Amino acid sequence: MHAVQYSAYGKGAATLQHVEVPIPIPKKGEVLVRVEAVGINPIDYKIQGGMLRPFVPKRFPHIPCSDIAGEVVELGYGVAKFKKGDKIVAMLGSATGGGLAEYAVVREEMMVRKPYEISAIECAGLGTPALTAYQCLITAGVKLDKTGPSMNVLVTAASGGVGHYAVQLAKLGNTHVTATCGARNAAFVRSLGADEILDYKTPEGKALISPSGRKYDAVVHCTTGVSWSTFNKVLSPTGKVVDITPSPSALATFAMKKFTCSKKQLIPLFVSSKAEDLEFLVKMMKEKKLKTVVDSRYHLSKAENAWAKCIEGHAVGKIIVGV
Numbered sequence: 001m002h003a004v005q006y007s008a009y010g011k012g013a014a015t016l017q018h019v020e021v022p023i024p025i026p027k028k029g030e031v032l033v034r035v036e037a038v039g040i041n042p043i044d045y046k047i048q049g050g051m052l053r054p055f056v057p058k059r060f061p062h063i064p065c066s067d068i069a070g071e072v073v074e075l076g077y078g079v080a081k082f083k084k085g086d087k088i089v090a091m092l093g094s095a096t097g098g099g100l101a102e103y104a105v106v107r108e109e110m111m112v113r114k115p116y117e118i119s120a121i122e123c124a125g126l127g128t129p130a131l132t133a134y135q136c137l138i139t140a141g142v143k144l145d146k147t148g149p150s151m152n153v154l155v156t157a158a159s160g161g162v163g164h165y166a167v168q169l170a171k172l173g174n175t176h177v178t179a180t181c182g183a184r185n186a187a188f189v190r191s192l193g194a195d196e197i198l199d200y201k202t203p204e205g206k207a208l209i210s211p212s213g214r215k216y217d218a219v220v221h222c223t224t225g226v227s228w229s230t231f232n233k234v235l236s237p238t239g240k241v242v243d244i245t246p247s248p249s250a251l252a253t254f255a256m257k258k259f260t261c262s263k264k265q266l267i268p269l270f271v272s273s274k275a276e277d278l279e280f281l282v283k284m285m286k287e288k289k290l291k292t293v294v295d296s297r298y299h300l301s302k303a304e305n306a307w308a309k310c311i312e313g314h315a316v317g318k319i320i321v322g323v
């Protein structure tokens with residue numbers, strides 16, 4: 001099969017290699033999936049850059065990427081919930097990878113059925129970023145069925161992969177959503193449901209000051225370089241910041257807030273691949289309450305262009321590779 005891999009740590013699309021490798025064989029509890037689409041995420045090039053070295057990747061060469069949609073073509077021993085021909089959405093886990101190829105093996109419990117109404121391209125976006133957005137909101141106490149109290153939510157980098165799902169999911173709750181993005185993306189982020197926009201390049205944007213003067217009960221923080229003193233000024237008395245790219249100082253703040261039993265909290269979050277969460281997101285998509293906005297789409301033969309685009313850091317929605 002055709003696959004895209006790298007053989008050493010190092011940043012850059014130029015080091016990706018197009019190779020022909022044997023189709024993997026599903027073991028007990030695994031299925032073989034013919035990959036139709038793959039979502040590209042910043043963690044993919046960060047792992048290549050050595051962010052999790054020496055633990056991830058476990059070995060070289062490594063076929064990267066976690067988030068796929070495709071069709072089950074073979075079953076390993078003991079697989080009960082799926083059959084050949086099922087269309088699925090899966091999150092392989094960034095550490096395991098294996099997605100940027102014509103075929104991938106997936107553990108049965110890491111995948112859910114894809115409704116026929118939604119394309120593989122849309123579903124491949126979901127895995128890491130939509131799960132992260134969802135888990136951030138739940139961690140911050142937002143109820144997505146409008147049963148919770150009214151909450152002011154801030155989403156930073158709302159135009160990106162995680163942020164664009166976070167705005168849409170937050171609006172499923174009883175929320176007022178403030179979103180930061182660049183001026184060029186303001187109309188786009190509003191179209192996702194954001195109630196007010198902050199241009200991150202303005203002084204108010206840098207200070208995260210809500211145009212309507214609101215204090216935030218929950219923050220889905222998808223960017224870097226914001227200090228706790230900035231958050232402290234704009235949080236409600238029980239406000240929670242869920243930080244998906246926590247710096248060492250953010251981790252220290254987290255520990256300090258825990259230790260002092262502070263009502264304002266900073267919570268680092270690392271996405272966990274839970275099939276029930278993925279199931280919920282697919283359901284929301286089927287009900288047209290959630291969509292993937294595709295920034296750009298590339299064929300597997302041009303995967304290095306998708307990789308380079310992700311490294312640039314200016315995606316609006318998701319970068320997808322079609323296979």
Ligand SMILES: NC(=O)c1ccc[n+]([C@@H]2O[C@H](COP(=O)([O-])OP(=O)(O)OC[C@H]3O[C@@H](n4cnc5c(N)ncnc54)[C@H](OP(=O)(O)O)[C@@H]3O)[C@@H](O)[C@H]2O)c1
Binds near residue numbers: 182269
């Ligand atoms: N902890 C976890 O489990 C987890 C999971 C997923 C992602 N992450 C991390 O979360 C981060 C975001 O991921 P992503 O997939 O959303 O990235 P992404 O799609 O690459 O984000 C790009 C978007 O962010 C915007 N942006 C950049 N800097 C900004 C700023 N200071 N303020 C407002 N908007 C800004 C860009 O807009 P402009 O073009 O206008 O600059 C662009 O639209 C990455 O660092 C990723 O590694 C962590």
